[in-house]
Amino acid sequence: MRRTAYLFFAAISLLVAASGPVVGETRPHYGGTLRVMLQTSPNTLEVPTNTTPTTPTDYRDIARTLSLIGDPLVSLDAQDRPHPALAVAWQSDASARHWQFTLRPGVKFHDGSAASSTAIAQILGTLHPGWIVQASIVRASIVPSTTDSVSIDSDAPMPSLLAELALPRNLLLKRNPNGVPIGTGPFLVAEWQPGKLLRLAANEESWAGRPFVDAVQIEFSKSLSDQAIAFELNKADMIEVAPSASIGLPQHTESSSASASLSLPVELLALVFSANSKAQDPRLREALALAIDRKPIQSVLLKGAGDPAASILPNWMTGYSAVFSVRANPARAQIVLAGARQPALNQRYNLSYDPRDPQAQLVAERIALNAHEVGITLQVSLSGAEDLRLMRIVLPSPDPAMSLAEAARLLGLPQPEIPTALGNSPASPDDLYQAERSLLAGFAVIPLFHLPVASAASTRVHNWETGRLGGWGEAGSSLADIWLNESRPEAGSR
Numbered sequence: 001m002r003r004t005a006y007l008f009f010a011a012i013s014l015l016v017a018a019s020g021p022v023v024g025e026t027r028p029h030y031g032g033t034l035r036v037m038l039q040t041s042p043n044t045l046e047v048p049t050n051t052t053p054t055t056p057t058d059y060r061d062i063a064r065t066l067s068l069i070g071d072p073l074v075s076l077d078a079q080d081r082p083h084p085a086l087a088v089a090w091q092s093d094a095s096a097r098h099w100q101f102t103l104r105p106g107v108k109f110h111d112g113s114a115a116s117s118t119a120i121a122q123i124l125g126t127l128h129p130g131w132i133v134q135a136s137i138v139r140a141s142i143v144p145s146t147t148d149s150v151s152i153d154s155d156a157p158m159p160s161l162l163a164e165l166a167l168p169r170n171l172l173l174k175r176n177p178n179g180v181p182i183g184t185g186p187f188l189v190a191e192w193q194p195g196k197l198l199r200l201a202a203n204e205e206s207w208a209g210r211p212f213v214d215a216v217q218i219e220f221s222k223s224l225s226d227q228a229i230a231f232e233l234n235k236a237d238m239i240e241v242a243p244s245a246s247i248g249l250p251q252h253t254e255s256s257s258a259s260a261s262l263s264l265p266v267e268l269l270a271l272v273f274s275a276n277s278k279a280q281d282p283r284l285r286e287a288l289a290l291a292i293d294r295k296p297i298q299s300v301l302l303k304g305a306g307d308p309a310a311s312i313l314p315n316w317m318t319g320y321s322a323v324f325s326v327r328a329n330p331a332r333a334q335i336v337l338a339g340a341r342q343p344a345l346n347q348r349y350n351l352s353y354d355p356r357d358p359q360a361q362l363v364a365e366r367i368a369l370n371a372h373e374v375g376i377t378l379q380v381s382l383s384g385a386e387d388l389r390l391m392r393i394v395l396p397s398p399d400p401a402m403s404l405a406e407a408a409r410l411l412g413l414p415q416p417e418i419p420t421a422l423g424n425s426p427a428s429p430d431d432l433y434q435a436e437r438s439l440l441a442g443f444a445v446i447p448l449f450h451l452p453v454a455s456a457a458s459t460r461v462h463n464w465e466t467g468r469l470g471g472w473g474e475a476g477s478s479l480a481d482i483w484l485n486e487s488r489p490e491a492g493s494r
Contacts, residue, residue, distance in 0.1 A: 032484035033215040037222040041195040049441035063168030067473035069184030070171035078468040096157040103148040110188040117148035163399035186480035212483035243305035243454040263470035265450035277387040285443035290333035291374040306451040314450040333374040349387040351378040400428045
């Protein structure tokens with residue numbers, strides 16, 4: 001089935017070259033249903049808080065789905081710059097222990113209730129019991145009006161609070177008795193079949209303006225090959241593709257039949273040793289890290305997609321990832337292995353992978369081959385107790401300090417020690433580098449590649465490309481701004 005998907009994308013590249021211009025209106029239209037397919041099978045619309053190695057895809061897909069339903073107080077762009085969302089202004093004291101947020105006036109939740117300071121403070125207080133979150137109302141003395149605001153206080157400095165508030169887990173959502181989220185975003189939940197289907201309807205009273213499409217229908221539990229077939233049969237408008245499959249596909253133009261686009265590298269593919277792994281000797285793990293030849297994996301198995309990596313954070317985020325060497329050194333690996341307390345001879349280590357990832361097994365088998373060449377035996381298997389796992393995680397924030405902390409949590413590493421004594425000042429590159437180096441010192445995690453998120457859309461879809469951070473609510477790549485080619489205009493304007 002994997003071959004079917006790749007053949008489809010190869011064929012569509014030829015079709016694009018031969019296709020003529022699209023005839024029809026090119027002005028924005030209101031109406032229609034955007035049909036989306038995803039691999040993940042969520043049973044709940046909640047961002048995982050204790051993500052296991054089997055749910056990195058769920059984290060990304062649930063997060064970007066919820067971004068259509070709810071809003072954060074603030075958002076961050078790919079340059080780590082904050083932008084207003086439900087908060088239109090904010091300030092903090094010099095120590096970054098006290099923050100004040102002025103709320104956007106007149107915003108309502110999908111159930112019609114006001115997104116007041118009291119409601120927002122209650123949500124944030126529940127999410128973060130360690131914070132002191134308080135609502136306040138400022139009444140103007142000259143012009144009769146009120147301004148809602150929320151204050152957040154902590155005993156410890158919070159220099160990265162804006163980045164924390166922009167994380168998917170801090171979307172401001174209420175829940176109905178069935179656990180269905182109620183937010184303030186551009187779409188509201190119209191139908192929810194856990195693990196199967198989510199239908200979102202346009203929020204007519206969205207503070208950012210009504211979305212162009214009437215609805216977004218998301219079908220879950222669809223493999224990449226099933227998505228490709230549905231796309232070819234015009235049964236899907238937007239699908240996931242492996243980053244390698246998107247290389248060679250054009251960007252969206254008026255003369256193309258389909259388009260694919262890539263985000264920045266916002267995912268990490270790494271080897272993660274389990275807590276009860278038989279491979280406990282750091283020198284054995286170091287030998288494995290030195291044995292892995294990333295270049296052939298990237299050029300052959302990943303078809304040139306992604307960046308070879310030996311760091312947790314990508315270079316676009318920190319500027320220093322090249323300091324961590326990705327060069328394979330089998331000779332050095334054998335020397336390190338010879339000094340290991342734990343002999344590798346006649347010992348097998350189970351290497352597992354995510355079977356939903358179409359490239360994971362091939363990558364795991366190549367790593368096992370590299371390991372064998374230096375005297376380490378890895379058995380690629382989905383059964384039995386795993387000693388290490390080929391794992392893909394989402395780097396959920398463009399803020400490097402926040403992403404490093406979240407990555408450590410997802411990878412089962414201790415939280416990084418990043419100095420916060422400077423209050424509002426962000427962590428310096430040297431502080432980040434030292435913190436990341438400490439996390440990697442024991443080789444409990446071996447980073448391999450930084451990978452982008454890739455999606456394909458038909459020419460029925462206009463005004464969209466994959467967000468630079470891989471999301472669905474980013475400026476310039478929001479599903480709320482998409483319009484469909486055959487839709488009929490409605491009265492009014494966005």
